[in-house]
Amino acid sequence: MNLDKRLLRQAEAARFDLLLTVGLGLLAGVMLVLQALCLSRIVSSVFLGRATLSGVMPLLVTLLGLALVRAGLSWGSEAAAHRAAGQVKSQLRERLSAHLLALGPAYARGERTGELTNTATEGIEALDAYVRQYLPQLALAALIPAAILVFVFPLDPLSGVILLITAPLIPFFMSLIGNLADALTRKQWTLLSRMSAHFLDVLQGLTTLKLLGRSRDQVDVIARTSDSFRRVTMGVLRVAFLSALVLEMLATISTAVVAVQIGLRLLYGYLDFEQAFFVLLLAPEFYLPLRMLGTRFHAGMSGVAAAQRIFEVLETPVKPAPQAREVDAALRAPLRRALQDGVVFTDVHYAYEDGRRPALAGLNLQLQPGLRTALVGPSGAGKSTVAHLLLRFLEPDQGSITAGGIPLDQVPAAEWRAQIAWVPQNPYLFHTTVLENLRLARPEASRDQIVRASQQAHAHSFIQELPQGYDTVIGERGGRLSGGEAQRVALARAFLKDAPMLILDEATANLDPQHESLIQESIERLLRGRTALIIAHRLGTVTTADQIVVMRAGRVAESGTHASLMRQNGVYQQLVMAYQW
């Protein structure tokens, strides 16, 4: 139960520490038995043998020694468990992060990012208790009772039999009732998260509620839903708790049975007091590891649930892309030269969601070296897909993309991307300083170069106004920049990167009019002499392009210059006319 093979394989890496955890735990269990031996001898010799304190002193000292050793062993066991968990988590985290990178932006987009992030952070942490507590406990729940039995059997076979018979009942009932109770608690859990969601919904909609004059009524609604939730839930829980009741009872009643049984045999002289007391001391300890397993069951469950999601991500196949290949330094020079011949898309097909959602259907496109190509068309026409293919975030399902005759898939992706500067519509700012965010584009850039690039992108002035200037931490968790500001940072990155090829994806969409015209000039400068692909929504940017490619439904509908397209009475002309009202 609760064993995920993939997770176990991952835990193999921490095998040594896990074995250490179990081994030390088992030894601590043996110490426990020896302590019981010692204790029963002491009590027995004082009680029946009339021994003095000094007479039992050696035994007391032994008991102390055993206690110290046992403390040391359990300390070591716990520490080893922590180390095992740390190792497994680190490795899995690294694997997950590497795989997410390999899967690229097509996988982690849209609404899924929140859930993915959660998996990558909380999900990994949920494995902690699984590795640290559940897995070792699984072994110890079998080993410690077995060790106790090894000592009990020779001394008192009958008690040994009772223990042996009752022990399997615990896991048996646990799974029997567990399944029923589990379904119930799961239901209860759904109820609970629904109620949390309702509360969150009300909090998020508070302003709207106020506008509608309904905010005060919600007090009653919240009180009512919470209360009915309580009543329903308690009904469910009363049943669910029965399983705990049965488990608890099994252990205590078995202990009681053992106690009465040895008491009676003692009474009739079939057993010595010392042995009887020894068995009594061990009876609760015998059931303890099994009960512990019950309480750690939850850690196991949530660990497995988390692991399932993590492995789902890890098992998502990466589209075959030879980016793993070693970067061939010899390729660098030919690549630069190849780019001087432009890039050609030949009959490129691409579909998302394993072919269910086609985006490109036989695209032919030529990016002339040193010239700018504007891509226009309604949303969903495949413009962004073209950019992503060019960036090698995606690989064509069919057809080829070549640069100077070299097929792109024969070039390491990282090496190819080094030739491209990309300004996306919603650039991502990393959780670090502005300076580092800019330096991303060229790690060896000096501060001066970075400032100069920012000035060119008209980002310098607002960066200087930030609390710590270029050293202000921004990104998701730091202060946020407005959409327009983020875009100017992205532009500055492009200036800094100084790559032979440029992709602008609605690079000025979020800018205010005053900035827009200023930045147009710097973009002009940036574009000069570079091969550029511009995904544009504004006529101003488009008209100056050397080539305009109008896309519709995944292919090129028409192409040419602004003037020639306007003469054609085609899609482009309609697009332009539609917005001239």
Added chain:
Amino acid sequence: MAMQRPHHPMERIGAVRNSTGHRLGPSVEVVRPADSAGGLAVFLRLLRLAAPFWRGIALATIAGFATVASSVGLMTTSAYIIAKAALRPSIAELQVAIVGVRFFGIARGLFRYLERNLSHDVNFRLLARLRVWFYRALEPLAPARLMQYRSGDLLSRIVADIETLEDLYVRVLAPPLVAVLVGGSMWFFMGALAPALAITLLVALALTGVALPILARRMGRPAGQGMVRVRSELTAAMVDGVQGVADLLAFGYGSRHQERIKELGRQLAGLQQRMGWITGLQGALSGLLMNLATIAVLVVAIPGVRSAELDGIVLAVLVLAVISSFEAVLPLPAAFQHLDSSLTAGRRLFEIVDAEPAVRSGRGPVAVPDRDSGPSLRVQNLTFRYTQEQPLALAGLDFALAAGGRLAVVGPTGAGKSTLVNLLLRFWDYEQGRVEVDGREIRDYCEEELRSIIGVVSQHTHLFNATVRENLLMARPEAGEEDIMRAAEQARLHQFVLSLPEGYDTWVGEQGLRLSAGERQRLAIARTMIKDAPILVLDEATANLDAVTEQEVMQELLALMHGRTTLIVTHRLVGLEAVDEILVLRAGRVAERGRHHELMQLRGLYCQMWELQSQALS
């Protein structure tokens, strides 16, 4: 809710929860070191919140005590039986004890069951009370004082904080209460035999239950703080890796990013390892203390047995009494940790709740607004800044809008447009100038009355996770089926709703996400139509729509404007030809004003904005 984490009934319901993940497993790792300053005050306030449930708390505590007492009873009676039996008395002398053992054996499970039921009942009652309490306190603060909490993240954190506090009783209060009761009983039990025994045991219990956790907490503090820091950095890095993957790849930063993850992971593992040593030490020392207590009790008792001051039978009983009574103190270290996280959660909630409302409501009755044309609206020299440090958001704004007239306020982001709406709706209070509705200053209106005569269609309209009908009825619960249909038809929503699987009873999903942006906005328009208020505020009402949908929605909005005094706030210059006056704001001041064609002739900011916009190609 992203990740389902089902759990086993053995566990407390509280332990699992929720994908927002503020509640981690019961390990020491969540030491959020609550600085002790003010800790007591926060704790007392928390206690006051739990106070109404003292009866339930008392019962649950008693049941919890009875559970531990039963196992002490079971073990000591068992010891008594075998010790007595060793002396070979007649079986009759053992009868009572045998019944006792059976009783305790059964009672423990029953008491545990009772305790779980009682304590969970308290939990859920407390949760309900906390929610109501918090909502009641929050309601007057919205939205002004909640601006900083606008992101969904922080709100879900609030929800998680409340859920942390829900466990205040079970995880924080109950363990020490039970421990004190058990300790007290042991005091009497052992004290009856020999005072020295009682003292020995209590010292050991106190060391294990109080001194050890405090020591461990102190030792773990540096590592705990380090872990909080590294973990949040690691989370940030993982977020970067998920959301910023395109940028990482484009700049060839993948391997560097991977290095960073590796390095942070290594740091975290190191800190967790250090924490593991401390937790492990604490666990080991608790066990050791229990053994030391056993040995000490033996050392004290053995001479007594020798001198016949103590019955020999007692010796076996004492050993098991000591061992089994430790069950009461073992949950205390966890209680200390939960105390920390409860205090942190409590402090955060109190901080929010203690804020002064931004607006004090007037009490005056509202003049009956003129239904045919709507009331007039007049703004004079309106000046406002959000905080002293910030620049003026509005600087001397003036305009008059006649009853039934239309005025548009346009301008780039940050020009002060939304501020005007916020002031008009009395989400904030202005200090200078006047805002009059129907000739009466809005401060004189009772807040609710004022909002009841203003209908708002905004960019951020919240749709509730309920049915289409329920969302529409929010505007006017007493509206009839006909009103709903009529409004839906006017908003051109009716046909769409009919096409849904369950018509008006279709669930719209969390934040209405099952609807498209255009559909959501139409629903918001229909809602405002149902509200039927004489003043209409359109706050970026078409901002999230694509151009074609925008055109369509604009038509519905025009229908809505009919017969109402309308204020349009927008940065999209669409459909403004039909507006009586346009104010162009820049940095809180009116830069240009006039009708559309006048402003176009002026060739200023408005014209610039218009030209840029009309170049859009899709």
